[in-house]
Structures are given as C-alpha cells and as structure tokens.
Amino acid sequence: TAVAMCYTSGTTGDPKGVVYSHRSCVIQTFASCLPTALGCKEGDVILPVVPMFHVNAWNTPYSAMMIGLKQVFPGPRLDGESLCALFADEKVNYSLGVPTVWLAVLQHLEKTGKELPHLRKGLCGGSALSEALIRGFARRGIELQQGWGMTEMSPIGTVNVLPPHIAAMPPDEKIKYQLKAGRSLPFVDMRIVSEDGRALPHDGVSDGRLQVRGPSIVKSYFKASADAMTVDGWFDTGDVAIIDEEGYLQITDRAKDVIKTGGEWVSSIDIENAALLHPMVANAAVIGVQHPKWQERPLLIIVPREGAAPDAEEIRNFVKGKLDKIAWPDAVEFVKELPLGATGKVLKTELRKKFKGYQLPA
Incomplete structure (x- = not known):
C-alpha cells in the first residue's frame, strides 16, 4: 500500500511523481542501515543536508530511527559557515549532501583554517564526486564517500564503502576506487546495456545505459499511462555507466549530458x-x-x-x-x-x- 510520494528533481525534464509503498521503504531502510551502506552506529549524530521533499531526505529519517541516531536538520541557511557551525555545535559524526554543499563546507574550512573533529564521514550524491573534494576532506581526517541512487529507487542504489584491502591502498591508488559510486545495496540488481538493448559485460571497460531492478524500484509514475519498466522488467535510469569485475559502478554521465x-x-x-x-x-x-x-x-x-x-x-x-x-x-x-x-x-x-x-x- 502507498505510504508516501515524492517528485523527481526535474533536472533533465519535467518532475514525475513516484509513489512509495510500505514495503519499498522498509526494504530500503534495512539495506541503508548495513555496514556496507551508511555504516552508522547507535548514538551517532547524523545531519542530512537534503530537503525532505528530496526522497524523504534520502530516507535518512527512517534509517536514523531504526539504528538509534540523533538527527539534526539544517535551517534555511546552507552556506559553508552556517553548516560548519551546526556540525560543530551538534558534534555531527555523519552527514549527507550534494557536491555543491560539500564544496561550500570545504571552502569555508580552507578559508578559516577551522576543523571539524567530530565529523567522521560524509555521503555525496546527486552528481559525481570530484577528486579535489575527496582529497580536500581526507586532509582533514574526513572520509567523503560517493553514493548513487534515484527518486525512483527509494532512493539509494549504491554506497562506496571500501573493503579493507582497498582502504589500505596508498592514496593515489585508492582514489581510483573512491571516484566510483560503489557496489549495489542488497535487493538492487544492476546491468548495463547497449543502444540496442544487449547486455554488456561487467569488465570495467564497456559502457552503456544503466538499468536496475528490485522490490524498492518504481514500476510506474503517478498518473502515468505507460509502465516505467522495460519489457523484460528493468528500469532505465538514464545514466551511462561502467561496472567492473568487482561490481563497482562508475557513472560516466547522464545520457542527456554526454x-x-x-x-x-x-x-x-x-x-x-x-x-x-x-x-x-x-x-x-x-x-x-x-x-x-x-x-x-x-x-x-x-x-x-x-x-x-x-x-x-x-x-x-x-x-x-x-x-x-x-x-x-x-x-x-x-x-x-x-x-x-x-x-x-x-x-x-x-x-x-x-x-x-x-x-x-x-
């Protein structure tokens, strides 16, 4: 049964309504709470710099309640100075935001020389994470991770939590993995296909249109006459991507932005x-x-x-x-x-x- 509805951001077209069921929200919450996703623990303080109308703040409120996190929500001021003050005052351990948010935070830290000793990790989504941002936060002891998802996916599809053998690599080797979007969460299947719909290998070289399927992925849009899925049951994300042998996803671009x-x-x-x-x-x-x-x-x-x-x-x-x-x-x-x-x-x-x-x- 329906529990909520959010609209897509409309970055490349008109916003579309996506209806979430109780089942899709519960499945997404279970998957998000794993160590290979948010990786938070009871007592952590989390701050989503993401509006509630954007896929329920990336599903953070559900996950936070399930784990037992203190939730902090930002006010109307989302500039670097205001966010850094909130991080410090509330002793935030984990935060989520788009690249422009993280860029504003980093620029304020660089300008003032201040540090955020409690902030341990940040999740970046919405668009690609740059090497400059990853390295800038790493110099301050903060791990910035790339994630990927869509409103249509309830919303998180991948989080780039590095396994121990990659996390231990020298920075110049590790960065190649950090720039990827990570591996899929449980209950999310991914594939890449050619323009004619042929499935392509996960070899780290072949790039094609990214398609996903799973129980938390939209089947149709609100009041839409046509089904959102392909004839064989996959949802076309509109992204162009590469998947390597270990299952790491790398978004090459939005199909409309290539x-x-x-x-x-x-x-x-x-x-x-x-x-x-x-x-x-x-x-x-x-x-x-x-x-x-x-x-x-x-x-x-x-x-x-x-x-x-x-x-x-x-x-x-x-x-x-x-x-x-x-x-x-x-x-x-x-x-x-x-x-x-x-x-x-x-x-x-x-x-x-x-x-x-x-x-x-x-």
Missing part, C-alpha cells in the same frame, strides 16, 4: 572533475555546444574562487593535461554562479538555454 563528438561519447563529468583540481576553480560545469564538423564540442563553464582571476587559456591547458584529446574543451567561459535546482544539482538545461547559439572559436 557530449557526442566525432562519433565518440565524451563524459562531461570527467572534464568537470579535471577542472575542479585547479586551485582557482570553485565550481565547474560542461555542456555540449553545436559544431559544424564534430556535431558537438565541450564548453567548460567555470565559477572562479573568491578573489581569483583565472585565465581562460591557462585553465584550458591545465585541463588538457589530464584528459584525452577528444575531451579537451574548445572554450572556457566564466560565470559568477551556476544555476542550481531545489536539491542543489546544477541545472544544465538552464546552461544550455543561456549558451544557446554559442560560437566556438575557429
């Missing part, structure tokens, strides 16, 4: 993560813009750090040193801020409108 250039697919996430390693870059987004020969080429949009005045060509050369030639951005533009949705995700639909008709340099 840049199709010269017959190849280029991940906007890879370019963004490379740009975020630059010391003058506060945030970054990449969209494809039309090109007469290559169909699309990457446009890198940068939010500079406060007080910084980066040079476009220097940024471009920095990024080129970290990517294959086909992924080099053709141009760099600077903006004061990126458009964000209610859940903190970058609205690339708005960026495409803003830069519609953009003329790339010859």
